[in-house]
Structures are given as structure tokens and as C-alpha cells.
Amino acid sequence: MSAPMVETINLKKYFKTGSGMLHAVEDVNLKIEKGKTLGVVGESGCGKSTLGRTILRLQPATDGQVLYEGEDVLKYKKKDMKKLHLNMQMVFQDPFSSLDPRMSIHNLIAEPIEVCDIFKTKKEINEHVVRIMEMCGLPANLANLYPHELDGGFRQRVGLARAMAVSPKFIVCDEPVSALDVSIQAQILNLLMDLQDERQLSYMFITHDLCVVKHISNEIMVMYMGQTVEYAKTAELFAHPLHPYTQALLEAVPTPDLSRRNRERNTLKGEVSNPINPAPGCRFKPRCRFADKECDGECPLKEVSPGHLVACCKCG
Amino acid sequence: MEESKVSLLEIDALTVEYRTDDAIVHAVNDLDLRLDKGETRGLVGETGAGKTTLALSVLRLLPERVGHIAGGSIRYEGRELLQMPEAEMLALRGKRISMIFQDPMTSLNPTHTVGDQILEVLNLHFPEMTKQQKEAKVDEMMTLVGIPPSRKTDFPHQFSGGMKQRIVIAMALVAEPELLLADEPTTALDVTIQAQILELIRNLKNQFHTAVLLITHDLGVVAEFCDTVSVVYAGRVVEYGTVEAVFEKKNNHPYTAGLFGCIPDLKDDQPRLHPIAGRMSDPRVVHEGCCFCDRCDHAMERCKTVAPAMHVHKGHGIACHLFENREDF
Numbered sequence: 001m002s003a004p005m006v007e008t009i010n011l012k013k014y015f016k017t018g019s020g021m022l023h024a025v026e027d028v029n030l031k032i033e034k035g036k037t038l039g040v041v042g043e044s045g046c047g048k049s050t051l052g053r054t055i056l057r058l059q060p061a062t063d064g065q066v067l068y069e070g071e072d073v074l075k076y077k078k079k080d081m082k083k084l085h086l087n088m089q090m091v092f093q094d095p096f097s098s099l100d101p102r103m104s105i106h107n108l109i110a111e112p113i114e115v116c117d118i119f120k121t122k123k124e125i126n127e128h129v130v131r132i133m134e135m136c137g138l139p140a141n142l143a144n145l146y147p148h149e150l151d152g153g154f155r156q157r158v159g160l161a162r163a164m165a166v167s168p169k170f171i172v173c174d175e176p177v178s179a180l181d182v183s184i185q186a187q188i189l190n191l192l193m194d195l196q197d198e199r200q201l202s203y204m205f206i207t208h209d210l211c212v213v214k215h216i217s218n219e220i221m222v223m224y225m226g227q228t229v230e231y232a233k234t235a236e237l238f239a240h241p242l243h244p245y246t247q248a249l250l251e252a253v254p255t256p257d258l259s260r261r262n263r264e265r266n267t268l269k270g271e272v273s274n275p276i277n278p279a280p281g282c283r284f285k286p287r288c289r290f291a292d293k294e295c296d297g298e299c300p301l302k303e304v305s306p307g308h309l310v311a312c313c314k315c316g
Numbered sequence: 317m318e319e320s321k322v323s324l325l326e327i328d329a330l331t332v333e334y335r336t337d338d339a340i341v342h343a344v345n346d347l348d349l350r351l352d353k354g355e356t357r358g359l360v361g362e363t364g365a366g367k368t369t370l371a372l373s374v375l376r377l378l379p380e381r382v383g384h385i386a387g388g389s390i391r392y393e394g395r396e397l398l399q400m401p402e403a404e405m406l407a408l409r410g411k412r413i414s415m416i417f418q419d420p421m422t423s424l425n426p427t428h429t430v431g432d433q434i435l436e437v438l439n440l441h442f443p444e445m446t447k448q449q450k451e452a453k454v455d456e457m458m459t460l461v462g463i464p465p466s467r468k469t470d471f472p473h474q475f476s477g478g479m480k481q482r483i484v485i486a487m488a489l490v491a492e493p494e495l496l497l498a499d500e501p502t503t504a505l506d507v508t509i510q511a512q513i514l515e516l517i518r519n520l521k522n523q524f525h526t527a528v529l530l531i532t533h534d535l536g537v538v539a540e541f542c543d544t545v546s547v548v549y550a551g552r553v554v555e556y557g558t559v560e561a562v563f564e565k566k567n568n569h570p571y572t573a574g575l576f577g578c579i580p581d582l583k584d585d586q587p588r589l590h591p592i593a594g595r596m597s598d599p600r601v602v603h604e605g606c607c608f609c610d611r612c613d614h615a616m617e618r619c620k621t622v623a624p625a626m627h628v629h630k631g632h633g634i635a636c637h638l639f640e641n642r643e644d645f
């Protein structure tokens with residue numbers, strides 16, 4: 001078998017802060033095959049965006065490897081970086097601040113094309129921008145507008161168009177649809193899936209929306225405080241969620257019908273998670289209803305059934 | 317709507333335009349909305365429907381020169397806000413009316429620590445509190461939104477997207493407002509933290525009788541958390557009612573029905589989602605007839621020329637010709 005499109009090996013990212021070392025990403029191992037999607041879910045602040053940015057070298061890794069078709073991109077020299085940008089791109093979480101407000105839509109989409117020197121002439125670039133806008137569902141008459149004049153749906157499409165402009169093979173999609181209403185969300189998800197089929201793209205898809213992640217992913221990784229706590233094929237994860245955090249997450253999904261109104265809500269209790277100088281042992285322990293002494297020890301990821309990994313000494 | 321009693325917030329026939337160099341954008345058109353003390357109303361609708369514009373109009377914070385209130389009225393406790401002197405508006409904003417902005421960086425100053433920014437709100441609204449009391453309150457608020465208080469000396473850029481949003485929520489809630497305008501407050505949050513934040517807003521509501529206008533595109537959040545809901549389309553309310561009436565899914569505006577239809581379901585597997593066909597009409601063009609008719613499966617000849625009236629039955633309003641003369645919804 002050929003190497004996966006993207007793989008990380010014990011990837012770590014720490015931040016120095018005033019109150020100590022912040023463990024944002026801790027020993028993450030993931031694999032994404034060609035044409036497949038890995039969904040990444042987890043608590044707000046657990047390190048999803050940091051993981052994405054570290055894979056794309058938008059910030060330096062603390063330790064570990066990021067392999068693109070078997071090649072360690074963390075070893076790339078400055079001159080190789082263009083290659084990285086051509087292959088790997090990101091759609092950013094925040095459609096407000098990730099677009100330069102002084103650039104027109106046309107120039108925003110032309111910029112990555114120019115940076116990567118794909119086309120020689122202005123004319124070729126312009127034609128390509130028109131094609132990409134069309135592909136991402138952006139009407140041509142928006143080309144001369146500025147980001148603040150667009151609504152959230154179009155702004156998010158511009159972010160997607162910027163990533164697509166250089167025809168990458170791998171895209172980190174950081175909450176690409178969470179700012180959008182359900183109808184536009186469905187359009188963008190369909191667009192992403194069509195582009196994936198057409199071009200055999202691989203995605204790492206970060207989202208809080210479990211319905212969306214279920215719909216779009218082949219596999220899902222659940223993170224808690226920088227660590228992978230569960231990793232499985234999508235259908236398996238939803239059928240047999242094992243980690244208590246995954247279970248709490250699935251339990252909390254609001255449903256658009258009246259069945260759950262006025263019911264008792266069990267929100268997660270216990271101390272808030274703090275990733276600064278975390279204690280050894282299970283990081284979910286302070287909030288876990290099953291926790292006992294055993295959980296102070298190591299709780300590495302274990303394969304409990306083929307392809308289903310979980311980091312919990314109470315399961316499997 | 318019931319016209320008899322005075323609501324906390326009453327918006328009538330509000331019309332808002334953005335006048336840009338090359339066009340007039342009709343963002344809000346002839347929109348009515350009521351909100352009572354202690355009520356939580358969900359405001360849902362497509363991106364670009366005018367939800368943020370509506371909230372900004374209430375606070376009179378539309379972008380200068382470009383944004384114009386072209387007509388209508390916004391009354392707060394019976395007083396017209398659109399005529400209120402700026403000095404009085406200033407006193408209302410933040411203290412009695414708080415807003416959680418869609419983009420957290422609108423409210424956060426990148427050069428101040430997050431703790432100082434919450435403290436600032438306390439300094440403004442509770443000058444009688446001692447320094448220790450304020451510090452304790454900052455710690456309490458941070459804990460309530462799920463961030464360790466030890467991180468109050470961090471700056472916004474050291475926080476994740478959802479953590480920034482939670483700081484903004486803490487700033488809005490710590491003022492104990494009477495009216496909370498929450499523009500997509502939980503979109504950047506995972507469902508467990510979302511549940512925690514919604515619980516926090518619920519407690520505020522129970523304690524201070526706060527009225528909440530919750531702008532969201534998550535129909536699940538509306539179903540679990542709101543008392544009433546208004547569905548906006550192209551700057552107009554096309555349906556409103558209690559959550560029970562609207563989510564019964566028996567009688568809905570075709571647009572609302574379409575929204576229900578395009579939610580991916582956790583329970584069954586659809587290979588493809590079903591977005592509502594077409595896109596919202598260009599807000600730069602003034603419409604005759606029903607604003608949704610281009611995308612509506614039930615559109616009739618009349619829909620193209622005659623704008624439908626709001627047909628109301630037992631407090632459930634639907635602006636669609638299909639519901640004319642119907643007494644059964």
C-alpha cells in the first residue's frame with residue numbers, strides 16, 4: 001500500500017505562557033488517505049485549530065513529524081515551502097478576520113495564485129480567478145466588492161476559493177460551515193464533497209457540528225485537551241462511542257424537534273479544563289463520572305476493536 | 317400580534333438600507349417584532365437575511381454613513397429609540413441592553429488582557445463594588461464560561477476562537493442586562509460548552525427576567541432553548557410563533573419547511589443534503605410580490621405580484637398566500 005496522503009507522528013505543539021507551558025497538541029497521530037476525510041471534533045480550546053496550523057507549518061511544531069505522501073514537511077527548507085503551499089491549504093475558522101479588509105474579492109483569490117507562481121500572465125490569472133469563483137458559487141459581480149460588503153455565506157466561499165485557487169491535494173477545513181445557516185451549509189458541504197470526488201482531495205475537517213461531521217467524514221478523531229481520546233470509522237464511532245467525553249458530546253447535541261424540550265440537561269460538571277502544565281494521567285478525569293484512582297496512571301490510546309482506538313482505562 | 321400590552325421591545329415596520337457607492341442594499345424590509353420581559357426569542361434565517369442588521373439597528377450601531385434606518389419604529393419600554401438623544405442611548409447600551417457580537421473581535425481589544433476587559437465592564441456598571449469584589453467576579457465569570465481564571469492575564473490572540481467568544485459572552489452577561497441581543501453566541505462552541513453557556517443565559521433570565529433575542533441558524537438550539545421564534549427571509553419576518561407551534565412542523569411557511577428539510581440528521585444517513593434550491597434574491601433589487609416565490613415549490617401566479625399578508629392564527633403568523641382564509645393552523 002502507498003503512503004497515506006497526510007500522516008502525523010507524535011506531533012506536539014506547546015505554547016509558553018505567563019502561567020506555564022500550555023500543552024495545546026500532545027502526541028497526535030493521525031492518518032488521512034487520498035480522497036478521504038478525517039473529521040476532528042472536541043471541546044472549544046482543545047487544540048483543533050492549533051493542530052491544523054501546525055500541520056501546515058503556519059506555526060512551528062514543538063516536536064514530532066508531519067508526513068505528506070511520506071515526506072516530512074517539517075524538514076522542508078524555506079525554498080521548499082512553495083511546494084507545501086501548492087499541496088496543502090487551509091480554510092480558516094474565522095471568515096471575518098482571515099480576509100484582508102482592504103483587498104477586493106478578486107485580489108483575495110488572485111493572491112495565493114500569484115504567490116505560488118502558477119500562471120505567467122495577468123490574463124491567465126484573471127481567467128483562473130473567474131473559474132475558481134464560478135466553481136465555489138461566487139457570482140462574478142462580487143469580484144470588485146470588499147469582504148465587509150458580503151454576508152457570511154459568501155465570505156466563507158471566498159475563504160474556500162482562496163484555498164482551492166492553487167489546486168491543493170489536502171485541505172484543512174477549520175469550521176468552514178459553522179457561521180452559515182443550514183441551507184447554505186448544505187450547499188457548501190455538497191460543493192466540498194463534489195470537489196473531493198472530482199479531484200481526489202483529502203480533508204481534515206474541524207467542526208463542532210456532529211451532524212455535519214457524521215455526514216462528511218470517513219473517520220473521526222475526538223480530542224480532549226490536546227490529546228486524541230477516541231479515533232474510529234464514522235459509523236463505528238456513532239454506533240459505539242466509548243470514551244466518556246465522546247458520549248457526553250453526543251448526548252449534548254440539540255435536536256430540531258420538540259422531544260428534548262424541558263428535559264433535564266446534564267451539562268458536564270467539575271473543574272474547567274486547564275491545559276497549562278497538565279498533571280499526568282487522564283485529562284478528562286476531573287469531569288468524568290466513571291473516574292477513580294486507576295485514572296491517575298497512564299491512559300494511552302488502545303485499539304479495542306479493529307480500527308477503533310480509545311484512551312480510557314475504563315473501556316475495552 | 318397582540319397589540320394590547322406594551323412589550324419590552326417593539327419593532328414596527330422597520331426598514332434599513334445600506335447605501336454603498338454603487339447600490340442600495342435593502343437589508344431589512346418592513347419588519348415587525350415583539351419581545352417581552354423574560355422571553356427568549358430565536359431569530360433564524362439565511363445568511364444575509366438581515367439578522368445582524370436588525371440587532372445593530374436596535375443599538376443604533378449601524379455603520380456610519382452607509383447604514384440608514386429608512387423607516388419604522390423601535391420602542392424600548394414604550395420609548396422610541398430612534399429619536400433618543402445619543403447620551404441616553406449610551407447609557408442604555410451595555411448596561412440595560414447588551415449585545416454579543418457575531419465576530420468576537422468587534423468587542424475585544426487585542427492589546428488588553430481578557431481579564432481587564434471583563435473588569436472594564438464592571439468598572440463601568442458597578443462602580444460601587446470594591447476591587448476585590450470585582451476581581452472575584454471576573455474569576456467567577458471566567459469559570460462559568462469554562463475558562464480557568466488563571467488565564468485572565470492572557471491576551472485575546474492567545475485564545476482559541478471559541479474561547480474569545482466565551483470572553484465576549486462573559487462581558488455581556490456580567491452587566492446583568494434587561495435585554496440581551498445575542499448574535500450567533502454559540503456557533504464557535506462545541507455542544508457541551510454550548511449547553512453550559514445556554515444554561516448560563518437561562519439562569520440570567522430566571523434571575524433578572526432578562527429578555528433574550530437569540531440569533532442563530534441552529535434550529536436545534538431554538539427547539540431546546542427558546543420560547544418563541546421568528547423566521548426572517550430577505551429582511552422580512554415570514555413566520556413567527558411559539559416554538560411549539562412552529563416546530564410541530566404541521567403548518568409552516570414554505571421557507572421554514574425548507575430549512576427543516578436541509579438539516580443533516582444524526583440518525584439516518586443521507587448521501588446528499590437538500591439545500592433549498594436557488595439563492596436569496598439580490599437585496600439590491602426591490603421586489604414585488606413574495607420575496608420567496610422564486611424558490612418556492614408552491615408558488616402561484618399571484619405570488620409574483622402580490623406580497624402576502626401575515627396570516628395569524630392563535631399567535632402563529634405565516635406570511636404566505638397558502639394560509640389565507642385558513643383557520644386550522
Ligand SMILES: Nc1ncnc2c1ncn2[C@@H]1O[C@H](COP(=O)(O)OP(=O)(O)OP(=O)(O)O)[C@@H](O)[C@H]1O
Nearest residue numbers: 015024044045046047048049050474475476477478
Ligand atoms: N498563540 C498562542 N499562544 C498561546 N496559547 C495559544 C495560542 N494559540 C492557541 N493557544 C492555546 O492553545 C489551546 C488550543 O487552542 P486552539 O485554537 O487550537 O483550540 P480549538 O480546539 O481550535 O478551539 P475552538 O474550537 O474554540 O476554535 C487553547 O488553550 C489556546 O488558548
Ligand SMILES: Nc1ncnc2c1ncn2[C@@H]1O[C@H](COP(=O)(O)OP(=O)(O)OP(=O)(O)O)[C@@H](O)[C@H]1O
Nearest residue numbers: 149150151152334343363364365366367368369599
Ligand atoms: N456595511 C455594509 N455595506 C453593504 N452591505 C451590507 C453591509 N453590511 C451588511 N450588508 C448587507 O446587508 C444584508 C444583510 O446583512 P446582515 O449582516 O444583517 O445579514 P445576517 O442575517 O446577519 O447574515 P449572517 O447570517 O451571514 O450573519 C446582506 O445582503 C449584506 O451583504
Ligand SMILES: [Mg+2]
Nearest residue numbers: 049093476477
Ligand atoms: Mg479553533
Ligand SMILES: [Mg+2]
Nearest residue numbers: 367368369418
Ligand atoms: Mg449576521
